[in-house]
Amino acid sequence: MSHPLLAELATLLPANALVTAADKLAPRLLDQRKRMQGQTLGLALPSSTAEVVQIVQACRRHGVVIVPQGGNTGLVGGATPMQANSLIVGSDKLNRIRALDPAGYTLTAEAGCILDDIRTAAESADRLFPLWLGSSGSARLGGLVGTNAGGLQVQRYGNTRELVLGIEAVLADGRIYQGLHTLRKRNAGYDLKQLFIGAEGTLGFVTAATLRLFPAERSEAVALVALPDPEAVLALFAQAKAQLGEVLTAFEMIDAEALRIMAKHFPSIAQPFSPIPPCAALIALSGGEAEQVLNERLAELLIAAGHEDAALAQDGSQAKALWALREHIPAAQTREGPSIKHDLALPISAIPAFVRAARAALAEQLPEARPVVFGHMGDGNLHFNLGWPRREDFEQAEARANALLFDLTLAHGGDLSAEHGIGRLRLAEADARHDPVERALMREIKATLDPDGVFNPGVLV
Ligand SMILES: Cc1cc2nc3c(=O)[nH]c(=O)nc-3n(C[C@H](O)[C@H](O)[C@H](O)COP(=O)(O)OP(=O)(O)OC[C@H]3O[C@@H](n4cnc5c(N)ncnc54)[C@H](O)[C@@H]3O)c2cc1C
Structure with a gap:
């Protein structure tokens, strides 16, 4: 343990809360799509909000950046540490259900709870927590909040943003934002919890959230x-x-x-x-x-x-x-071969015109691409993916396909990410294509909450 941060953390945390062995770190360093190979000083696994505070303060003292990580199932590389001078903070041990109120239809869980376990806890009280994704068996609450995850039941219940009533998070200066309200109606100015939802770990480390429950479905x-x-x-x-x-x-x-x-x-x-x-x-x-x-x-x-x-x-x-x-x-796409993936947001009524225009443009400009089009039509969210026959020129084809499809998406009133987020993967495109005022406001919020760039540099903003 050569780095002074690791030496200090070893004195602050229980023995099994600090991981530096290369074989244990390896799966944490590769993103879900196996496109980004990261690097890090180590992995800290806090068991309490107080331990998260200690980790954040220690990282600040040593000038080490923090990459929050949940189940590492995110699809835009937001949980992959790309700087050697980084510490992964995993939520694995923050895994308690803190409160379950069937009469009030709320559940408060820590950031490391796995989505399937939250759904099961709600079921045990004859209630439904409706968030449901292909990764429900691995994704953790902090990651779901961090990405504002969507999934298969958004049509009726909304995405994570609509399912969270309160947030507890550790800020870059070590303060705890205590916004763990269970209130459905709270009219007290800016809705600060929403800042942390979809923030992709750039504004703080979410330690717990209070969630809305619904009547069980029969x-x-x-x-x-x-x-x-x-x-x-x-x-x-x-x-x-x-x-x-x-x-x-x-x-x-x-x-x-x-x-x-x-x-x-x-x-x-x-x-x-x-x-x-x-x-x-x-x-x-x-x-x-x-x-x-x-x-x-x-x-x-x-x-x-x-x-x-x-x-x-x-x-x-x-x-x-x-x-x-x-x-x-x-x-099936993975088995078929390389594929260029898109998570497009579109006005629902523009989807047919968009699909036609995109197919026609691809047939002309990238005729080898095989569109595989599916998705949450009722939410205005298309996974407009393209099978590509070879690995050799995949990156060039991807760049051309992205330019073509993002141009068309924006022309149809849509946007380049519906549920996966910006992460590292779409950062350059967000900077190039989104409203400059919106991008500037995001940078200003980031600078206010995290002036020294402790949390997840290179992601989202
Ligand atoms: C098979 C499969 C199906 C999927 N289906 C869907 C789908 O239908 N809809 C959808 O929206 N997504 C889907 N995803 C993407 C992914 O599962 C979600 O984005 C999920 O929310 C990520 O959770 P995670 O715990 O794995 O987060 P991670 O991948 O670990 O992290 C994701 C982001 O959140 C941040 N983060 C993690 N924990 C915290 C924390 N405690 N505090 C602050 N920030 C944090 C990370 O820094 C990172 O930026 C799918 C992924 C797979 C592999």
Whole structure:
């Protein structure tokens, strides 16, 4: 332990709270997409807010920067330390559920709690915490808050920003921001907790959050509908929202190429349509009603919309299989080969025009790219990914595809990240394409809360 920070931390923290062994650090240094290889002095694993304060103060004294890390499942490299002079602060041991109030519909959890465990704790009190992502088994609350995670039920319940009532965070000067309110209504000026949500670890270390809970859901109805084009998907979405109201939990779009690679790489996940249709919509309803009631409401929608030939899940295992078809698309893409990924935000009604324009522009300018288009259509969030045939010129193709798709996205009133964030991956593009006043305000907020740049330099701002 040569660095003086490590020597000091060794005196401040319990023995197992400081990790420097190369093999233990290795998985913490590689980002989820295996595109960034980081470096660090070590990993600190505090068990309490007081220990986080001590770590932050020690890092300041030694001029070492802090990279907050949760489950390391983020997709934009925000949790990867790229400076040798850095310390990863992991939330793993901050893993207590501090309070659960079923009558008040709130749960307070520490930053290291894994999303699945939070959902299970809520379930144990007959309540629902609705955040649900492909990474629910690994992502931790501090990371979910840090990225303002979205996922599969935003359509109904909103993203993390809408699910958090209060935040506790350790600031760069070692003060604790005690904003762990459980209040639904609190009108007291600037909503400071929102600053930490989506801040990607740049303004402080989130140690705990109070979350909104909802009544437990007792049933689900799921259908996959074959459709001729994105215009038909949009029309069905508009009708579903009007006819179903609150019980509409998810509305996902899946294109033919996504279904084709699913059939190729996951043949055990049954596909209801043959031949593969140009487009499909996955519609999910959930609520406290009996399953039959939800199934009837979904069937009524499909009849009213003229889509009687849709595949309507008859039981829980069929519903799971339809969801699996949607959830395994990223894995199918990995098996298919290199892919250029985009997490685009678009006005919902602009999605069909955008998809057409993007396909046409790609066919002309990057004809080897194979669009795999899917995503949370009902949230205005498309994962417009591109399969690319080779590794050799992947980076050049990616740069061209990004320029083309981001230009088109902005021209359609959209933005370059809907749920994954900016991180390191999209920093240059955010600086180049976002409103300069917005970027300047973010830098000014960062300079106010973290004047010496202790937290996550090179990420977001
Ligand atoms: C299979 C898969 C599916 C996914 N699906 C979705 C999806 O549907 N929707 C979606 O939005 N994302 C999705 N993601 C991305 C990812 O899971 C989320 O971004 C998640 O919120 C990250 O949580 P984490 O604990 O892994 O955070 P990390 O990756 O460890 O960190 C993410 C960011 O948060 C910061 N951070 C971490 N902990 C703290 C803390 N205590 N205080 C302050 N800042 C902190 C980090 O510095 C970093 O900038 C998916 C990822 C995978 C691998």
